[in-house]
Amino acid sequence: MARTMWDSSVGKKTVMAVSGLIMLLYLVAHMIGNLKIFFGAGEFNDYAHWLRTVGEPFMHYEWTLWLIRVVLVVAVVAHAVSAYQLSRRDIKARPSKYVHKKPRASYATRTMRWGGIILGLFIVWHILDLTTGTVHPGGFETGKPYQNILDTFSTWYGNVIYIVAMLALGLHIRHGFWSAAQTLGVGSRTRDRALKTVANVLALLLTAGFIAVPVGVMTGVVN
Numbered sequence: 001m002a003r004t005m006w007d008s009s010v011g012k013k014t015v016m017a018v019s020g021l022i023m024l025l026y027l028v029a030h031m032i033g034n035l036k037i038f039f040g041a042g043e044f045n046d047y048a049h050w051l052r053t054v055g056e057p058f059m060h061y062e063w064t065l066w067l068i069r070v071v072l073v074v075a076v077v078a079h080a081v082s083a084y085q086l087s088r089r090d091i092k093a094r095p096s097k098y099v100h101k102k103p104r105a106s107y108a109t110r111t112m113r114w115g116g117i118i119l120g121l122f123i124v125w126h127i128l129d130l131t132t133g134t135v136h137p138g139g140f141e142t143g144k145p146y147q148n149i150l151d152t153f154s155t156w157y158g159n160v161i162y163i164v165a166m167l168a169l170g171l172h173i174r175h176g177f178w179s180a181a182q183t184l185g186v187g188s189r190t191r192d193r194a195l196k197t198v199a200n201v202l203a204l205l206l207t208a209g210f211i212a213v214p215v216g217v218m219t220g221v222v223n
Contacts, residue, residue, distance in 0.1 A: 009089065010183075012082040017180035019079040024173065024202070026072060031209040037222055038212075041146040048145045076123070083116055112175055115168040122165035129158075153217035162214050170207035174199050 005011035033051075037044045055064040125135065130148055133140025137158060138151030152158040177199040181187045187195055216222040 009086065012086050013183045015078050016082040016086070017183040019075040019082070020176050020180050022071065022075040023079065024177065026068070027169075027173075027206055031206055034213050035209060037146060037149060038216060041144075044146045045144060049143070076120075080116065080120065083113070087113060111168075111171060115172045118165060118168040119172060122161065122168075125161060126165075149213065150217055150222065153214040159214045159218060163211055166207050166210045169210070170203040173206060174203035177202060 006015070033047060036047050052062045052065055059067075128134040129136050129152055130145065133142075133148070136148060136151060137155045138148070140151075141147055153162070178187070178192075178195050181191075181195045213222070
């Protein structure tokens with residue numbers, strides 16, 4: 001039954017919708033946590049340490065954090081694989097040429113695929129920069145995320161990469177949230193306007209919230 005569900009287009013769209021909502025919930029929590037940087041190094045570093053001790057003593061040190069990471073990796077892989085397979089299926093189903101051109105889709109709709117690729121590459125860079133420190137521009141300090149973030153956003157390329165990725169994220173959420181609602185059967189004629197409004201507000205708040213951090217560093221508000 002699971003195999004049949006996965007092989008169908010509806011099944012893949014459902015996987016995309018559910019995995020997308022899981023990532024959206026994480027992004028909301030992640031953005032709120034990031035904004036703690038405006039309250040100073042002490043509070044931000046304490047928050048980062050708290051993430052590693054969540055669930056203690058029932059959960060061992062960092063176990064909850066790793067559990068969240070595993071869920072996110074599964075969600076990202078499921079989302080990406082579903083998107084790729086649906087895209088290939090869509091391309092194969094198209095005739096070589098259209099007799100009549102369809103109305104142009106919104107910018108967000110037409111860039112969903114490229115946006116997904118940009119976000120995938122950004123995730124790799126973001127982990128290598130602020131989690132492992134592999135490509136960190138300064139002297140990466142374990143347990144001091146405040147200073148590590150200052151180092152990253154003190155470089156022009158760190159700001160460019162991050163801001164471009166967050167703009168792509170906003171467009172992805174704007175279209176993806178509404179699409180997920182349709183796939184899961186939440187959408188209707190009476191609810192479409194409200195769902196699109198929620199999608200726009202979520203996209204705007206998340207984009208602005210994430211971009212506020214590099215802007216804060218560049219303007220000296222975070223120093």
